[in-house]
Amino acid sequence: MQITKATYLISSPSVDKCPQPDRPEYAFIGRSNVGKSSLINMLCNNAKLAKTSAAPGKTQLINHYEIFSSSPRSARGKEKGVTWYLVDLPGYGYAKRSQQQRKQWSRMIEDYLRKRKNLLNIFVLIDARHEPQKIDLEFIDDLGEWQLPFTIVFTKADKEKPGAVERNVKLFFDKMKENWEFLPPYFVTSAVSKKGKEEVLDFIEDCNKAAKE
Ligand code: GTP
Ligand code: MG
Numbered sequence: 128m129q130i131t132k133a134t135y136l137i138s139s140p141s142v143d144k145c146p147q148p149d150r151p152e153y154a155f156i157g158r159s160n161v162g163k164s165s166l167i168n169m170l171c172n173n174a175k176l177a178k179t180s181a182a183p184g185k186t187q188l189i190n191h192y193e194i195f196s197s198s199p200r201s202a203r204g205k206e207k208g209v210t211w212y213l214v215d216l217p218g219y220g221y222a223k224r225s226q227q228q229r230k231q232w233s234r235m236i237e238d239y240l241r242k243r244k245n246l247l248n249i250f251v252l253i254d255a256r257h258e259p260q261k262i263d264l265e266f267i268d269d270l271g272e273w274q275l276p277f278t279i280v281f282t283k284a285d286k287e288k289p290g291a292v293e294r295n296v297k298l299f300f301d302k303m304k305e306n307w308e309f310l311p312p313y314f315v316t317s318a319v320s321k322k323g324k325e326e327v328l329d330f331i332e333d334c335n336k337a338a339k340e
Contacts, residue, residue: 128332131208132195133171138188142238146191148245151335152212155280156236157252158262159183159218162282165318166252167192167215170327177215184223189239190215198332209335212245220262241273247334248276250327255281255292255315259302268306278312278330285317 155163164177316323
């Protein structure tokens with residue numbers, strides 16, 4: 128699948144202010160600075176689409192991007208266009224946030240994730256350079272409790288040797304196994320080398336198709 132057009136649509140402070148839930152939607156979440164906005168830009172071939180920053184806490188609201196894609200795979204002869212939403216969310220674990228701001232964040236995110244009818248998958252981003260972090264495992268446990276579909280994306284793979292990434296992935300799933308009977312699909316990505324781009328886009332394509340059936 129190829130993204131043919133990606134445009135910023137709207138930033139919303141709450142789920143009821145989000146655009147009509149009339150097409151498939153995919154959200155990106157994870158620790159502040161893990162690379163959510165960069166991954167969205169990488170997938171959309173547009174470095175300027177979602178605002179990124181070396182300082183954590185850049186993304187504050189629920190940001191919708193309208194995506195148009197075509198998939199030669201599915202078309203018999205002719206390419207068929209499809210439209211869906213990508214959503215960039217503010218990260219968790221940003222140290223400079225007050226208790227009050229954290230509570231506000233939790234409420235906004237939980238509300239959005241649990242109430243958004245067209246949300247087909249949540250991509251939970253984990254920094255591939257680190258060993259399993261409690262904050263990520265706890266967030267994933269929340270998703271389990273809410274029975275929401277998710278996949279894991281290990282980011283910034285270019286910053287580590289492949290062996291170290293593999294080790295961190297294994298350690299992460301070993302930790303998850305303590306609480307989880309089944310493990311989710313996962314991807315290893317880099318916004319710099321574009322590693323994982325096709326895999327993530329193919330996954331989205333499959334979800335889009337499944338939603339239509
Ligand atoms: P918040 O919106 O603050 O929660 O952050 P975010 O998760 O959206 O992270 P963002 O995409 O802004 O990236 C944070 C920093 O990491 C930036 O300096 C990016 O250039 C860098 N970065 C993101 N992804 C990658 C990657 O795959 N490889 C490398 N080397 N750097 C990355
Ligand atoms: Mg961001």
